[in-house]
Amino acid sequence: MLVKTFGSAIYGIKATTITVEVNIDQGINFFMVGLPDNAVKESHQRIEAALRNNGYRFPGKKIVINMAPADIRKEGSAYDLPLAMGILAASEQIGDEHLDRFVIMGELSLDGGVQPIKGALPIAVEAFQQGFRGFILPRANAREAALVEGLEVYGVEHLQEVIRFLKGEERLEPVKFDVQEEFRTGLSEYEFDFADVKGQENIKRALEVAAAGGHNVILIGPPGSGKTMLAKRLPSILPPLNLQEALETTKIHSVAGKLGKEYALVSVRPFRSPHHTISDAGLVGGGTFPLPGEISLAHNGVLFLDELPEFKRTVLEVMRQPMEERVVTISRAKYTVEYPASFMLVAAMNPCPCGYYNHPEKECTCAPGMVKRYLNRISGPMFDRIDIHVEVVPVPFRELSAERQCEPSGIIRQRVIAARKIQEERYSASHGIYCNAQMTSRQLRQICRIDDTSQTLLKNAMEKLSLSARAYDRILKVARTIADLDGSDHIHTGHLAEAIQYRSLDRENWGG
Numbered sequence: 001m002l003v004k005t006f007g008s009a010i011y012g013i014k015a016t017t018i019t020v021e022v023n024i025d026q027g028i029n030f031f032m033v034g035l036p037d038n039a040v041k042e043s044h045q046r047i048e049a050a051l052r053n054n055g056y057r058f059p060g061k062k063i064v065i066n067m068a069p070a071d072i073r074k075e076g077s078a079y080d081l082p083l084a085m086g087i088l089a090a091s092e093q094i095g096d097e098h099l100d101r102f103v104i105m106g107e108l109s110l111d112g113g114v115q116p117i118k119g120a121l122p123i124a125v126e127a128f129q130q131g132f133r134g135f136i137l138p139r140a141n142a143r144e145a146a147l148v149e150g151l152e153v154y155g156v157e158h159l160q161e162v163i164r165f166l167k168g169e170e171r172l173e174p175v176k177f178d179v180q181e182e183f184r185t186g187l188s189e190y191e192f193d194f195a196d197v198k199g200q201e202n203i204k205r206a207l208e209v210a211a212a213g214g215h216n217v218i219l220i221g222p223p224g225s226g227k228t229m230l231a232k233r234l235p236s237i238l239p240p241l242n243l244q245e246a247l248e249t250t251k252i253h254s255v256a257g258k259l260g261k262e263y264a265l266v267s268v269r270p271f272r273s274p275h276h277t278i279s280d281a282g283l284v285g286g287g288t289f290p291l292p293g294e295i296s297l298a299h300n301g302v303l304f305l306d307e308l309p310e311f312k313r314t315v316l317e318v319m320r321q322p323m324e325e326r327v328v329t330i331s332r333a334k335y336t337v338e339y340p341a342s343f344m345l346v347a348a349m350n351p352c353p354c355g356y357y358n359h360p361e362k363e364c365t366c367a368p369g370m371v372k373r374y375l376n377r378i379s380g381p382m383f384d385r386i387d388i389h390v391e392v393v394p395v396p397f398r399e400l401s402a403e404r405q406c407e408p409s410g411i412i413r414q415r416v417i418a419a420r421k422i423q424e425e426r427y428s429a430s431h432g433i434y435c436n437a438q439m440t441s442r443q444l445r446q447i448c449r450i451d452d453t454s455q456t457l458l459k460n461a462m463e464k465l466s467l468s469a470r471a472y473d474r475i476l477k478v479a480r481t482i483a484d485l486d487g488s489d490h491i492h493t494g495h496l497a498e499a500i501q502y503r504s505l506d507r508e509n510w511g512g
Helices: 043-052 080-090 120-129 139-145 159-167 179-186 201-213 227-232 243-255 280-284 313-317 320-325 370-375 380-384 409-426 441-447 452-464 471-485 493-501
Strands: 002-011 014-025 029-033 062-068 102-104 134-138 152-156 217-220 302-305 327-331 336-340 344-349 388-391
Touching: 002 080, 002 120, 014 080, 014 120, 043 080, 062 080, 080 102, 080 159, 102 120, 120 134, 120 139, 120 243, 134 139, 139 152, 152 159, 179 243, 201 217, 201 227, 201 344, 201 388, 201 409, 201 471, 217 227, 227 302, 227 344, 243 336, 280 313, 320 327, 409 471, 441 471, 452 471, 452 493, 471 493
Parallel strands: 002 102, 029 062, 102 134, 134 152, 217 344, 217 388, 302 344
Antiparallel strands: 002 014, 014 062, 327 336
């Protein structure tokens, strides 16, 4: 007897419906075709044990299972449940009249328990688009899949629940999920706040400018000056995610298996902080079966690279193209997947190996030329993609011990949101551009026009401070953001002067 059940395969952040065809005939053997990987092939033993331990028989006949389309590789253990249902229906232990209405996914334990899977949200989206009535999956993933309105989502914990449901012996209630309520509830849940930071007003201002324009920023200063503390608070002043961004971010985390049971929707901007020993594939994504890397997990949020010079140079270099294109493409022999990678880069580093170059009190013990060699661990093209360079100095005791209340993130965030609204209107006709950091060279000439006085100021700054040529565009983009924060239609001399201050590392005399 031939029976069909339906599952799904994940490629990138999209799903493809997989038809599981189970045919039982005379003979004794078990064949599985359709490019299954080892985890899928091992389902034979898991399914057999799960069925026997729950009072069902595994047919002692010739079983042929085809997973179509047969030219797409099937990976992982999540096909256990649709395979088991197909075998039960083909051996006439359950009816097959309802199987074509559902997508079924789940890993089986030997006792019949149903274990969580990855990528429940993209599978649910695909199931809805393909016209399936419902989606049967592990209960741990049910709230995540229930984000898709119009699809009945049934969360189960055991094989017996699925069998009784398909037999009509037990009624399962579809999981209900209020997407809008969940989204609104989590919008402002931030652990860190700028109100906790004493002093460092100039750094707070630089991060406000970075947040308002979507600019990449690097903080350079001695140990203990507050670089990491400031960076962790950046997401709290970024504009809140809209629902579309939240769903896209949730898809990536779902595919990577990073969503916890308590979180069905990523409603706050991600903050990812990988260790400097990370590999190329860990940062940009990849592996034998490609998964999203840290830059994709930071999509619509912040990627924080602490101790930047300690990262392997090859790791930083592979990040250059995704930073420009805001998408990472991973190619394999038979297929290519794309992951979104639109993130703000925040990097932090010591000024030299000992950490005390330019320190107001402690003396640098590095040998002559060591500071320059330390900076040269990071390539010029990499620095070229960072708009704002800020020196962080230690906070004096009088500011640390002061009782005055510091400005909270909520107030700074309102100014950032106002500046971003101006930019949304400015780039409304430009696809894929939503903030000043993304403007093209042609847009730069049209939007960032400056008067003769400002032109003279910029010329003098580039000559006297020995600024490199690549700093020119970056200064104008940052100046445009500062003008937006000021509510000004034009870039004035004051805006330009502040932007020039944010190019510390472009000075040829920096670091000796």
